[in-house]
Amino acid sequence: MIFGESHGPAIGVVLEGLPSGVALDLEQIAFEMNRRAPGKNAMSTARRESDCPQILSGLYKGKTTGTPLCAVIANENAHSGDYKALKDLPRPGHADYSGRMRYQGCNDPRGGGHFSGRLTAPLVFAGAVAKQILARHQISVGAHILRLGEGQDVSFVTRTEELTPALFAALASMPVPSTQETELMEQSILAAKAQGDSIGGVIECAVLGLPAGIGSPDFGQNVEGVFASHMFAIPAVKGISFGAGEVCANMMGSAYNDPFVFEHGTIKTKTNWNGGVNGGITNGMPVVFSVTMRPTPSIAKTQQTVDLQTGLETSLEIRGRHDPCVVQRAVPVVEAAAALAVCQLLEGVIRL
Amino acid sequence: MIFGESHGPAIGVVLEGLPSGVALDLEQIAFEMNRRAPGKNAMSTARRESDCPQILSGLYKGKTTGTPLCAVIANENAHSGDYKALKDLPRPGHADYSGRMRYQGCNDPRGGGHFSGRLTAPLVFAGAVAKQILARHQISVGAHILRLGEGQDVSFVTRTEELTPALFAALASMPVPSTQETELMEQSILAAKAQGDSIGGVIECAVLGLPAGIGSPDFGQNVEGVFASHMFAIPAVKGISFGAGEVCANMMGSAYNDPFVFEHGTIKTKTNWNGGVNGGITNGMPVVFSVTMRPTPSIAKTQQTVDLQTGLETSLEIRGRHDPCVVQRAVPVVEAAAALAVCQLLEGVIRL
Amino acid sequence: MIFGESHGPAIGVVLEGLPSGVALDLEQIAFEMNRRAPGKNAMSTARRESDCPQILSGLYKGKTTGTPLCAVIANENAHSGDYKALKDLPRPGHADYSGRMRYQGCNDPRGGGHFSGRLTAPLVFAGAVAKQILARHQISVGAHILRLGEGQDVSFVTRTEELTPALFAALASMPVPSTQETELMEQSILAAKAQGDSIGGVIECAVLGLPAGIGSPDFGQNVEGVFASHMFAIPAVKGISFGAGEVCANMMGSAYNDPFVFEHGTIKTKTNWNGGVNGGITNGMPVVFSVTMRPTPSIAKTQQTVDLQTGLETSLEIRGRHDPCVVQRAVPVVEAAAALAVCQLLEGVIRL
């Protein structure tokens, strides 16, 4: 359960149902949080966040106790003044208007408040803890940028053999292995930035080590639904698809059905177009899915909106520090949400 | 909560949390169930189902009581013999293997058992009840085939003005308004059938009448996540995206952000690329999303699999009656799941 | 999830989350249901119920599949005429008035509708299935009448050594071992009946075989809270207490604290005043609790009420067939609810 507002005293998360006795590697957690942190280069927002989480409960002598673990991250370096002018001018693509209706105008508008992408910091913290729990069961999670502007990477669906924890570790430092494609992506971002605009992209994620037989065809327990409900809690995610993705609508059944084979005594499928899930249940292959991220809503260009006070149409320019693209920073966020989804799926199946 | 197996005594559903005093239009429910029913033309399976639901509880003098409503549909016309040979040969693309692992080999294999597409019949029943409840709040749900083989329809995202309950009623009888596109789709299905193969497609769905301010950015309550978790409970759904869909990854923020305008005194957006949802909360525009359906797994062509008894790779041919495409029959199923998702979102917000 | 109304077509239950491959002993289920059944002697209502449940799903070749199991019991032998006159005269102690307010007058009033004690039949069915699942883990549940009118039995709290599955089996046939106390109870019931009145009582229940370490101090997961929420779903239950029960309020800490001892190499407590639970978590001793049951609300005596049509105070006489005491029939119901509570507590801890 994540709480906090961008410019309030602190943001944080409470994790319930953790196993007891997991020695947390705090450096690894810091590494994950740093992957998400902004301000690392010209492509990101200038806002710097130290994002050092303080663990208030649930940890004793370096190990999880099994009771609720609460971590908080103090808010610093917030320029609330940047946002004040916009109080009655809902920004297109933002949750200003829908949030105002939802919270009856009482939500904290500063810096996006509870809608801020900053809330993904405690999510990454939670995911980093979840990953360490899953690692004890030989389950690992990795993601990369599949498409961003002109650049694209090779899909995990066609790289079953290569998917290993080592690959995931390498991708954590460099989310697109090909220098050439990385450059194409960077150029696309910089081109958008130069125009005062923004772009989105597609992140692909895989989970290794999930045994066959996890999940259910039924509502609320099926693998795809559980992953999806976690992914849509990430701001800017507008779509999710498994395995071959939207392409599957154009494939024939004979091409799409993954043939079963024996490999080293275990049952596998020759291809993985289904993304490791049949009938809402894992089949033992890597679970692979991709999420579509919309372009960042905050852009420098003048946009059309309405003045909620006067009832007149008007235009606005958003000042402040913003990312022309958040896809590269969202990679560890997708991994974090995926790790939490896996924990939910395994609850009641194995004692984590 | 849906229960049943394809060839067991009956399938059914229990609906909890219904409002009291809703006079159910049983003919309308029958109409919805008939939309889903197979056997209507050459493109569908030859299996005929009467699918007449018997309501066991929760209805008194034609009105909902507010206590749990249980409806059961007896299973008839089942040819269990068709499936026996396949016990140890998992069919590619099916849940035979993943289900065997999940249920330790104890699930009913006949006719797909609990995985059968037949389980969508009680889902459509539940959705038909939900639609009647939503209609009392001026909320309506409609869907159409967006793409199927060579044919495609115009997206709801670009047709905000035309979206009305009347359009939805028309689409219920004819899920693609253009005769030409319908023919292209039918030809695509028949071509797949002729080859002993199958195809998938994309269904687009819209919800009208949802006020702005429903949902939350938080996990478990955000609009997109709630719709997604309902959609993935439909067999063969492999992806979902909102508004512009996957295309948004390639749009610039300035094009994707929907500008706010005043129209007849209410706030709307000029475009609806966000699909009626900002920050996990409705913005008052139609909620529009599309789901990607994989090609039907059952095909006549010979496929490669393994024999779980002997441990040898082998091939299989699936006999029996199967649909070369289920997209056309899935349209009311998507609507039903959407109606249930809306009910979940409104729980605790308005007293239905 | 239990559904149905006393005089509707059927009542029933859907069980979700069952393990796969449990061979159900249908005779044992019938035995449990017969324990609850009315009409067995002069002390019970004359209404006879065959109560033969039909399993519609989730069972294949005599074993649970692991998918939702639905059982329905057809309603027969209902005399709806008995209840018609009371439509606007809420019966004191009954849910006529509160239910009318809850369901806006739309609930089925015949025979108590959804409030009928008859709804405990599917609960006993569910509990009988749960008991068979728990038996595979050496967990057993038993109950007896602790107090009823002038009669009383020895508390389980002081009989730790004697508590065995064999004792529970004996109690299932004879819920008070002492003939003398049984006679006192029967006389109390018959005395109430002779006066056109009713009486309540106290049922005590124990669960054997639960390992130490189940539960949590936290809301929603603590052992006492989970048992309590199941018990209050039984009509007529108005109180629950663990171990020594209300008496503990008058005990000194030095007497109430259960001292730890080693016995055959395992840790036990010398006494069991805490009822096997410390801090919301099992301590390995038998979990013992007692539930207080109010006197049956339906009595023959004239009672005071109001006429909801005319707005006048009036009196009423309830005709029809009613139990002067339901405590003896409620014993298997308490066991059933306890078995379901244990299943909920073990979910996610061991794979049942």
Next chain:
Amino acid sequence: MIFGESHGPAIGVVLEGLPSGVALDLEQIAFEMNRRAPGKNAMSTARRESDCPQILSGLYKGKTTGTPLCAVIANENAHSGDYKALKDLPRPGHADYSGRMRYQGCNDPRGGGHFSGRLTAPLVFAGAVAKQILARHQISVGAHILRLGEGQDVSFVTRTEELTPALFAALASMPVPSTQETELMEQSILAAKAQGDSIGGVIECAVLGLPAGIGSPDFGQNVEGVFASHMFAIPAVKGISFGAGEVCANMMGSAYNDPFVFEHGTIKTKTNWNGGVNGGITNGMPVVFSVTMRPTPSIAKTQQTVDLQTGLETSLEIRGRHDPCVVQRAVPVVEAAAALAVCQLLEGVIRL
């Protein structure tokens, strides 16, 4: 969701689902927290807690935003040294042993850790917020000590006319109105203290203003079950009963059934033995229930236990600062848990 350990950095709570725009009266919250605070007189533990909660999120300009509200209370004045010697000697009546089994020995043992009564401080905070929300709907919650040692108060069940928010306010300062009974209670506490022993008691609580028709007979939603599951999350609560309580087992139906009457045009019951609940649903009368609290487990007397290291039986003396009775401090805790239970019951019925 409450988190924290007695001697960790902080304890706290996250409240989800709050309405937007509730102006929180922080002084009233401090008043409630002070009612629970220890160290006020000779009868309580010498440990002083400032217990000043810091609100980290969910509050903006003094009003709730509607997003999750997190409050933390820093831990101070903790003497961890007091507890070290007891690591392997489980204290009778405490959760030392059951907690060790539950959390595999990894839970924080200092000061009771997550089991500490100190965790009731954030519960009282949460309840104080809930009370302010309920007050906007004319719902109020009050409690008193019904029995403690030799002293007892008059039951709320027989004082329907007197129950008012004003009475509750008076009881908040003086939980037993009669000076004579208060003295009897204090003498009982001091007598226990003089013997190095402890005593328990019974707290009775009432909720005013709940309309008729809230709740359900069904598991998980019935009024009694919801209150019970909240009450058992309070340490030391071992029983709960509604209305007349355990006495009802000995009443005849004709005495126990509450007759309906008209009073000032509204329907009431003449008596309130059912405690305001019929069939799991409120009937519009005050909801009244009492909880039984066991004697405080920490006593100065030598007790028998086992040494988990050596496997030998031994004895122990608990040093440190402890309450000979927590009943007086638990009164606001019971009110807090009741207020949260009411919020849960109203969720989805009225928009708080």
